[in-house]
Amino acid sequence: MTKVEAVTRRTFLEAGLSLGGALLVGFHMPSADAAVATGEKAVFAPNAFIRIDATGKITLIMPQVEMGQGIYTAIAMILAEELDAAFDQVVVEAAPPNDKLYANPTFGLQVTGNSNSVRAFWMPLRKAAAGARAKLVQAAAQIWKVDAAGIRTDSSTAFHDTSGRRLSYAALIERANGLTAPQNPTLKDPKDFKLIGKPLKRLDTPDKVNGKVVYSIDVMPPGVKFATLAACPVFGGKVGTVDDSKAKALPGVRQVVVLDDLVAVVGDHMWAAKQGLAALNVTWNEGANASISSADVWKQVRAASQQEGAVAKTQGDAAKGLSQGELHEAVYEMPFLAHATMEPLNCTVHVTPTSCEVWVGIQVLSRAQAAAAKVTGLSLDKVTVHNQLIGGGFGRRLETDFIEKAVLIAKQVDGPVKVVYTREEDIQHDVYRPVYVDRISASLSNGRIVGWKHRIAGSAVIARWLPPAFQKGIDIDAIDSAADMPYDIPNLRVEYVRDEPPAVPTGFWRGVGPNNNVFAIETFIDELAKKSNKDPVAFRRDHLGKAPRLKAALDLAAEKAGWGTPLPARTGRGVGVQVAFGSFIAAVTQAQVDENGAVRLQRIVMAVDTGIVVNPDTVIAQLQGGMVFGLTAALYGDISIKKGRVQQSNFHDYRMLRINEMPQIEVHVIKSGEAPGGIGEAGTTAAPAALGNALFAATGIRLRRLPIDRDVLSGKKPA
């Protein structure tokens, strides 16, 4: 998904941009100046991201949303680095919805996703901050009547060392406001970085230990009421009849809202709303999907995987390559997955005849505003969206379906209403990580792969979510990390077959396309190593001649994991490597399998080359946490369908990895001067294959389907 060529790339505007619309919903660092008088005083706003006022307060506007990945801190570090701002004095604010000023350069709209915030904004933000700094330096040069070249900056202050003079940025802003930034401001040499590369404390966490942080579920506009909803349990079904007499008789229930495809109950608190919803007597017109089951989904996608697909990549002559040597083929399958963010879907809305105010945590802020405008019929300028810190996104909040529902409900309610999904509704009305079938064949000759064919069949999320990027039958996300896989193979063909599952809506899920592809490729490579009687690490090394950064990561992970040293019975190590999101990662997982097929995770060692690292502690945290997300899916994640409905409903039947099941996780970060890579999803995509390969090493049983099946591992069921 890193090559969205069809999308307009917006340039970053400089100079004279009004920031009057910037929301003040951001949090503040506790150490920031308490007494700040803004307003009449001049504000230096050299671009959309930086404001310096006359008190010296530096406000950095965050184009990307914070959902736990540490991006507020990373973006603040990048801006403060080139601005030479005193980091302990900066304040960060969430950007308002505005694609012109705050679009993600990769997508041309405000999107936080695809692990690309640092990748996409790295150069634009450095240039923006360096340009602002150049103006401040120029202002100081004019005031002191000296050459700008003799001025240095540090800690929000300009210094003229030869004369011993200094001025704070605050003292320079009026003069700087009249100046023009250079077209190509000089960027720092990375060796001079003072902030980038240091494990600085996160800006968003202090209020997360004491209950003060406000997620959208915590927003309390005066007079707010509380609502919860039930959509037709069958995808695509509609409301039939509703008897609300019992619900309305309950204490605290205020109103019942009936829409085309859902019912909602509004009450004085969530409990009243929940009780009211349970007391409704609803019949549904279940519609065309009422007989769909998982078996139908699998039958369809397996059939699709037999068809020839659109060609995503070809090199050499795959057919010829496959006809030489020993042929090996395998099919891999991935299930539907729900996101299950810890903060259930929710959105607070206040609709009046002339306005709509929305409080929400969303990865697509401008789309949220547009969705509310569409549902209310109001123009964009009448729709205010307050973006809150997010209690888990993982791709679920790249969608605005829940905002549309909340606004539809709010249109029927007098005053503000907070619409909160129950966990059951959240899991049963998600947009699901698609099912995929991967068919891979390869031929081996003298321990080398000489031919390779990989066909991916599954939903094209891109075709719905970003239609201009869906070209020639290729979903650029579905083939990510497959078309550009790292092994040096002379004859290769990668195909994609679009298959939209019946009934079930699909969406992006942490790790996106590479989840599927890395699992299939890295499991298959392990199978090829076995067939060649080669060690899995050595076999990979032999084919990584053109991927030196990945090879270095593999060597480091293998060394740190003690690859090749003896292990007890039914215990194994598995390796997996990937180039995904611009990062090079190797993981070695050690796990034990008991006689019943129960898996005990023991140790995971990861090595990563992710280019220049902004905040090393965040990189480590994201890889640790991303790994847990992927392990959870591999061990437990499975959304199944019966009679057009999702069968899972809450954490008892849609299980999560818990602390008592955790292995040790070690992350080794390789120093690099390359451009930064993405890290938020890389741990997730690295998890399943390394685990599956460890289970093979432990038991000799190869799992080609996720989640892992304990009955297969125990030998009760054939693989």
Add this chain to the structure above:
Amino acid sequence: MITLKINGESKTVDAPPDVPLLWVLRDLLGMTGTKFGCGIAQCGACTVHLDGVAVRSCVLSIGNIGQRSITTIEGVGNSATGSRVQKAWLDIEVIQCGYCQSGQIMSASALLSATPHPSDADIDAAMAGNICRCGTYVRIREAIKKAAQAV
């Protein structure tokens, strides 16, 4: 009318006795630090203390609380143990999205109050009811050990 003792203060609420404490805290008292995650005591996001013991407020009816004192994330920092846990959470940089962390901190501080120097097995037993979707478990364990060392 039911009177509850929350973080050392008496609060009277006009709600039926079967309402779970979670919704009284959040929606009637505006104490939103305690989080809704599942509603069936499976995730631990709603954890509070009842006389110092960790309980899931989503399944605790206010009519069953009586005179017992309630501590929430807003008040846990008033105790030496709670404050140590909060500090350890920041020192180790445990937190990502943070949504589950109120519950994690409440479970961890109840653990350390009862067992000042917990083993790994003690930590597993006390914390296995708290899900973290960001996967911060490695650091949660480390932070609990750090808070324990500070005693």
